[in-house]
Amino acid sequence: MNDEAILERLQEIMADVFDEDDLVVTRDTTAEDVEEWDSLSHIRLMVAIEREFNVKFTNAEIESLESVGDLVDKLKAKTS
Amino acid sequence: MTSPAMGNLSGYPETQALVRDVLDVWPDHEDYLARSMGARSDGQMATTEEVAAATRRLIAGRERHFAEGYKWTCDQLRQEELFFHREGRYRLATFADAEAEVYSRPEYMEPYVSGLLLTQALWYNHLGTFDMFLDRVLRPTREPFDYLEIGPGHGLAVFFAAQHPHVRSVAAWDVSATSLAETRKALDTLGVSKPVDLTEVDILSAAEPDQQYDLIVISEVLEHLEQPQTAVRFLKTALKPGGRLFVNVPINSPSPDHIYLFSTPDEVSALVEAAGLTIEASELYATQARPIEKAIKNRISVSVGLTARAA
Ligand SMILES: C[S@@+](CC[C@H](N)C(=O)[O-])C[C@H]1O[C@@H](n2cnc3c(N)ncnc32)[C@H](O)[C@@H]1O
Numbered sequence A: 001m002n003d004e005a006i007l008e009r010l011q012e013i014m015a016d017v018f019d020e021d022d023l024v025v026t027r028d029t030t031a032e033d034v035e036e037w038d039s040l041s042h043i044r045l046m047v048a049i050e051r052e053f054n055v056k057f058t059n060a061e062i063e064s065l066e067s068v069g070d071l072v073d074k075l076k077a078k079t080s
Numbered sequence B: 001m002t003s004p005a006m007g008n009l010s011g012y013p014e015t016q017a018l019v020r021d022v023l024d025v026w027p028d029h030e031d032y033l034a035r036s037m038g039a040r041s042d043g044q045m046a047t048t049e050e051v052a053a054a055t056r057r058l059i060a061g062r063e064r065h066f067a068e069g070y071k072w073t074c075d076q077l078r079q080e081e082l083f084f085h086r087e088g089r090y091r092l093a094t095f096a097d098a099e100a101e102v103y104s105r106p107e108y109m110e111p112y113v114s115g116l117l118l119t120q121a122l123w124y125n126h127l128g129t130f131d132m133f134l135d136r137v138l139r140p141t142r143e144p145f146d147y148l149e150i151g152p153g154h155g156l157a158v159f160f161a162a163q164h165p166h167v168r169s170v171a172a173w174d175v176s177a178t179s180l181a182e183t184r185k186a187l188d189t190l191g192v193s194k195p196v197d198l199t200e201v202d203i204l205s206a207a208e209p210d211q212q213y214d215l216i217v218i219s220e221v222l223e224h225l226e227q228p229q230t231a232v233r234f235l236k237t238a239l240k241p242g243g244r245l246f247v248n249v250p251i252n253s254p255s256p257d258h259i260y261l262f263s264t265p266d267e268v269s270a271l272v273e274a275a276g277l278t279i280e281a282s283e284l285y286a287t288q289a290r291p292i293e294k295a296i297k298n299r300i301s302v303s304v305g306l307t308a309r310a311a
Helices: A004-017 A037-051 A061-063 A067-077 B004-010 B012-024 B025-038 B040-058 B063-087 B093-101 B105-121 B126-139 B158-162 B177-190 B229-236 B266-272 B292-297
Strands: B145-150 B167-174 B197-198 B213-219 B240-253 B278-286 B304-308
Touching: A004 B004, A037 A061, A061 B063, A061 B126, A061 B145, B004 B012, B004 B025, B004 B158, B012 B025, B012 B040, B012 B063, B012 B105, B012 B213, B040 B063, B040 B126, B040 B177, B040 B304, B063 B105, B063 B126, B063 B197, B093 B105, B093 B126, B093 B167, B126 B158, B126 B213, B126 B229, B126 B278, B126 B304, B145 B158, B145 B229, B158 B177, B158 B213, B167 B304, B177 B197, B197 B266, B213 B229, B240 B266, B240 B292, B266 B304, B278 B292, B292 B304
Parallel strands: B145 B167, B145 B213, B167 B197, B213 B240
Antiparallel strands: B240 B304, B278 B304
8 A cells, every 4th residue: 555545544544533524634743733632542543543454553553653654654564 | 830721720729739749750741631621610620629639638748659650550541441442342351350450469559549549630530520429419418418438449539528517427338458448548647537437348249238328429339340230229228218329430441440341321320220219410521521422432431420319
């Protein structure tokens, strides 16, 4: 899957998890930029991504993946 | 406070001090606390300040230790959240498991219990139901009343009940002698003058009560039981005719020792009604003041406060 496609799916998942229908994210978006993206919703986000992409994150990954760019890169590595 | 969002604490010195104790140990928690505090009404802030004042007396001289326990507890809960959202259930399902993993391990219990004490003032959902108890259940009581609490833990509810001008007797039961010792210590520290009768009782196998009560409180206990319905049915028999039960139970709230999963507020109401009690009031408070509908849909923890009356 290319970056573009991953980003698009991530945006959909995030819109759903954060309950913000018109959420727009780019590679540069971080937890700082999204009001609803806090330490608790982060867990739900990661689990939703695991489900959608059929991957599993380690605890360390869950703690550290706090930007959309990092998520895209990690997913590219995990799904290729 | 460094953050402008904490500015609203200026009229609440005890709360401000408690927040500072935590941020000294865990500076990254500031945004969380700013949101939790910023969402509160004036009435909730007044209760927050009272709870914070009592909490600060309980932790005096050991603030760092308690703040570290709070951070540790929040870290544990994040692990449980992960399991819960992945699997759709609580990790442990039996009392024996919770006993083996949590209750019997002092190295786990100590920081956990310390942490939970601080959540009472710091977490929006915990404060929300405590404010309901204090402001809408306990304080409006105008007649003399006998008070019983199941699982008093940190003792804050017993403490406020014992100070009520119309309280006639105060009793609390807990299955754990260690927990009762903590409650006793807290009451001594806070200086309660009324006698408080603390008894080791397992609510799931309690004998017929030899006395009945006007107000029974069971807060953050039902989700720790394999058969919460047995407990509520028993409590109905311990209420005087016209007596009130105050229930506080979190739904979708993974925690190492939560073994009974309530997924909706209706499940909690149904349990209380099935015991033959009539619900008079119910209030819902989601973690971080999230809108209730969304919280339930997304399985975010919501505290359910209920007052029910015996016929
Ligand atoms: C999380 S604490 C609740 C403390 C406090 N009431 C609150 O709202 O935060 C749960 C308490 O319930 C007690 N408990 C658990 N199972 C019980 C049972 N079967 N009978 C009586 N008490 C029980 C525990 O020992 C513990 O003190």
